[in-house]
Amino acid sequence: MEKLLTPKDAAEILSLSPVTIKKWLWQGKLKGIKVGSVWRIKESDLKAFLRTGNDDEEKLSRDDLEAVKRGLEDIKAGRYVTLEEYEQDKRP
Incomplete structure (x- = not known):
């Protein structure tokens, strides 16, 4: 079955x-x-x-999901960066 x-x-x-x-x-x-x-x-x-x-536009790649998770972690920790910095993975 x-x-x-x-x-x-x-x-x-x-x-x-x-x-x-x-x-x-x-x-x-x-x-x-x-x-x-x-x-x-x-x-x-x-x-x-x-x-x-x-x-489908709603389906995210694993890389996209990881980026979203990192972004949420940064927001929770009070770390904010520009989009350009984030795309270059220059997170604080």
């Missing part, structure tokens, strides 16, 4: 928020199964989604 993933499981695999996964399920961008009031995603459907290279 094939493994069924929750939106949270899929979000962790894709390094995205569960809200984005649920939005994609509702929009049909990501194939899923509605069981009662909850969504489940076949592992094979998630793999197929990854293989298709969905160039």
Whole structure:
């Protein structure tokens, strides 16, 4: 029997928020199964989604996600830099 993933499981695999996964399920961008009031995603459907290279604007690369995480860390620490400095990775 094939493994069924929750939106949270899929979000962790894709390094995205569960809200984005649920939005994609509702929009049909990501194939899923509605069981009662909850969504489940076949592992094979998630793999197929990854293989298709969905160039959706909302899908971020791992590098983009890391940049966002670093930016949030900087903001929390009170470190602010210009966009040019940030792009050159000249963080304080």
